Amino acid sequence: MTFKSINPANGEVIASFEEDADYALKIRLGEKSFDRWKNTGIEERIKLILNLAVILEARKAELAKEISLEMGKTLKSATAEIEKCAITAKYYCQIAEEQLGSIEVSNYAHKAYYKYEPQGGILAVMPWNFPYWQALRFAIPTILAGNVVLLKHAPNVFMSATTLEKLFIEAGFENGIFQNLLVGIDKIESIVADRFIKGVTLTGSNLAGSSLASLAGKYLKKSVLELGGSDPFVVLADANIESAATFAVKSRFQNAGQTCxxxxxxxxxxxxxEEFLNKVSEKINKLKAGDPFNTESDFGPVARLDLAEKIEGQINFLVKKGAKKLINGVRKGCLLTPTLLNMSRDLSHSFTEELFGPVACIITAKNTDEAIEIANETNFGLGASLWSQNLEEGEHLLQKLNAGSVYLNSMVKSDASMPFGGINQSGYGRELGVYGFYEFCNVKSYIIEK
Structure with a gap:
């Protein structure tokens, strides 16, 4: 099988990759490397991850260019993605020694403690929308904890995935610590079933997550899923409308709307x-969708033609069901200009798909209570944002929002210091924060008696 990286801005094939015929040998290499890596001191692990951070910073311009060519985000956004990865690497290196040490327990025993110990190979199935960030926010703490990683990236970003593997080697890691698997989805079950694979993580669609979770259950492997979202952005009567409008537009349209x-x-x-609508409409109409290498472009094309066609189809479906176009976006190939839809509460509730593109939906609520009710009328539960200048009441209302992360007067974003993940159809388990270390570790208890 041949995989192609296609520039969504012009449809040109920029790279081709043949499927790994020897992917099983890569698993065995990972197994041999793990035997050494798990016994490598934390100081050495930290040193190598810091080497990776230095390389990411030094080569961010060329890495960002590769991302933009392969999946269409603006060069500015791609550069910021690489910078965020470097910052995250440094953060985990600062806390690794403390978080991965022994935790003493005072109980009946002469001595008692527990430790977080590595288990082996972890399979990561990752998406194309943030080719480096999605992979590294998982891989960095997982590798620092002593596990090894096998990455099965989205086929349309195999160029970025191949480069990422080379960066680990350049940083001083031996070959089996971080490996890239160029395989199709038909190979996933045999990988999950392998004795060395101790856990699986996926960021992607609900369909893909359900499929991988089924395999993980079949073979009794730990799984972590970060799936889709339909995040509410709740604007109350006492909100700072200018600020809310600014961040609503930024959150919805960055990366061409391809953000969970x-x-x-x-x-x-x-x-x-009316005030909010006027402000967001003004800001949306100023957005420029275009060439990702043009510094004036706010966002580029979506990553693939089939994705652009799907988004266009979803817009048409919603309009047929009663949604009103307030700003009418158009599609040219993979490039979609912004669309703003007004929809009823009932339509919002009944539409269970994720809109993964530059399309915003606005829904009115009579009051605060109804706004919270509408926010929770979704099968998803990844993040939620609420806007109010009453900080005490706003913080109280955050408790009523059903999501993995809730933000007051801020857009939802992932950050290395805070656990990240969802509930319901948005998945389970956590990445980032200290949980980035722990999800795939054996929490091993030690009891010593005289």
Missing amino acids: IAAKRWIVVDEVY
């Missing part, structure tokens, strides 16, 4: 609806 935690549903109380 984008503000996909703008829920606005009637009292400030």
